[in-house]
Amino acid sequence: xxxxxxxxxxxxxxxxxxxxxxxxxxxxxxxxxxxxxxxxxxxxxxxxxxxxxxxxxxxxxxxxxxxxxxxxxxxxxxxxxxxxxxxxxxxxxxxxxxxxxxxxxxxxxxxxxxxxxxxxxxxxxxxxxxxxxxxxxxxxxxxxxxxxxxxxxxxxxxxxxxxxxxxxxxxxxxxxxxxx
Numbered sequence: 802x803x804x805x806x807x808x809x810x811x812x813x814x815x816x817x818x819x820x821x822x823x824x825x826x827x828x829x830x831x832x833x834x835x836x837x838x839x840x841x842x843x844x845x846x847x848x849x850x851x852x853x854x855x856x857x858x859x860x861x862x863x864x865x866x867x868x869x870x871x872x873x874x875x876x877x878x879x880x881x882x883x884x885x886x887x888x889x890x891x892x893x894x895x896x897x898x899x900x901x902x903x904x905x906x907x908x909x910x911x912x913x914x915x916x917x918x919x920x921x922x923x924x925x926x927x928x929x930x931x932x933x934x935x936x937x938x939x940x941x942x943x944x945x946x947x948x949x950x951x952x953x954x955x956x957x958x959x960x961x962x963x964x965x966x967x968x969x970x971x972x973x974x975x976x977x978x979x980x981x
Contacts, residue, residue: 822957822958825948825958826954826955829949829958832949832958833949833951833952836945837950839945840945843921843922846875847875847876848876848920848921849867849877849878849921849922850877850878850917850920850922850923850924851864851867851877851879851923851924852879852881852912852925852926852930853879853930853960854881854926854930854962855881855882855884855887856879856881856884856909856911857881857884857887857890857907857909857964858964858971859926859963859974859978860879860881860926861879861889861904861907861909862889862897862904862974862975862978863879863978863981864877865897865903866902866978869901878916878920879907879910880909880912880913881912882911882912882930882933883911885908885909885910885911886908888905888907889904889905890964890965892963892968892971893971895968896971896972896975900979912934912938914938917940918940920943921943922945923943923944923945924945925945925947926959927959928958931944946958947978948960948977948981951980951981952980952981960977960981961977962974
């Protein structure tokens with residue numbers, strides 16, 4: 802009986818997760834179209850700010866990937882909401898290095914009012930970070946959720962946080978960031 806309950810409970814969690822992220826899947830084509838159009842309209846951007854929670858896994862990688870893509874004409878910064886002065890975890894550095902990006906010298910920095918006010922575009926990893934930018938700094942325009950730019954069908958809009966996860970999770974997250 803307990804085995805059946807275990808299987809039933811697992812299946813119910815899977816269904817709940819699928820239902821919770823159904824709007825992300827359904828709205829993704831529209832969000833992608835809008836986000837892509839918004840990025841194209843940003844001619845003359847001087848500063849792009851990439852934000853995640855701790856600024857040690859996703860945003861430093863995304864900023865480095867964006868620098869590689871855009872060259873030196875645009876200033877690209879990354880920041881987070883917690884813990885300044887921390888380095889990228891060893892696993893993240895190793896995976897980034899295999900993907901051609903060096904994150905050895907990165908140290909996390911906090912999102913500041915100055916960064917938020919001077920950035921023409923802010924890229925976040927999930928909606929809660931966009932809401933936090935609004936709550937703390939009053940910024941709502943020019944903020945994109947990175948997952949909205951994913952050219953593939955998605956399970957969820959959020960770019961997963963690989964912090965304290967296995968190397969394969971960093972691989973998957975960095976692969977998704979590169980696609981976006």
